[in-house]
Amino acid sequence: MSDADENADSESKAREFAVRLLSRREYARQELAQRLRRKGYGRDTIDGVLDRLEELDYLNEDRFVEHFVRTRVDRGQGPMKIRAELMQRGVDGGLIDRAIATADCDFGQLAAAARQRRFGDERPDSLEEKARQARFLAQRGFTADHVRTALDTDPEELGLE
Known part of the structure; x- marks a missing residue:
């Protein structure tokens, strides 16, 4: 041969x-x-x-990134975690930013829904509990602004009850 x-x-x-x-x-x-x-x-x-x-x-890298972002959003993950996972897979940062920006998702509301599912309807009443819930959301990849939104959102506003 x-x-x-x-x-x-x-x-x-x-x-x-x-x-x-x-x-x-x-x-x-x-x-x-x-x-x-x-x-x-x-x-x-x-x-x-x-x-x-x-x-x-x-x-097709565009199709891969779009699908990846959509599945991670459906799992309740925030943009920082999604971005980090895509960077690990060697995806261009600009492509990631565009996909996250066009994800048709309000990450503040997504963070609030994740907080409500994990911790229930009652909002944190102590500084320790607020910090614990904030850490949970940060580990899910939400920004500080998203965490603030989640901790300040009334569960009735989410329509999840």
């Missing part, structure tokens, strides 16, 4: 592996490249395969 045949075979197997992964869920380009690297494929093979998958629109 010649080197050209070996490279074509390697690229074909890498493409099959990548398509199998993409058939299960969306991936960021860097995330998919890491999976291919762990399988032992070389940089040139990986770049060629990923470029071709982007041409075919099997691999």
Whole structure:
């Protein structure tokens, strides 16, 4: 088998592996490249395969980010946590900012709903309890403004009762 045949075979197997992964869920380009690297494929093979998958629109970073943001919002996570997770996956910061800005979500209300689900209708009556609830929301990725909104929102305003 010649080197050209070996490279074509390697690229074909890498493409099959990548398509199998993409058939299960969306991936960021860097995330998919890491999976291919762990399988032992070389940089040139990986770049060629990923470029071709982007041409075919099997691999689409915009679609991945939009889906990722939507699922994390549905889980009640805040924008800071969503942003951090996408950065870990190698997604461009500008793309992340656009996706979060267009997420059709009021993160203050989302934080208030998360607080209400976790701690009930009663608002915190002590400084310690307020700090505990604020820590919970911060760990979920909400900003200080979102936390303030959540702690000041009456549960009746959320329509969750």
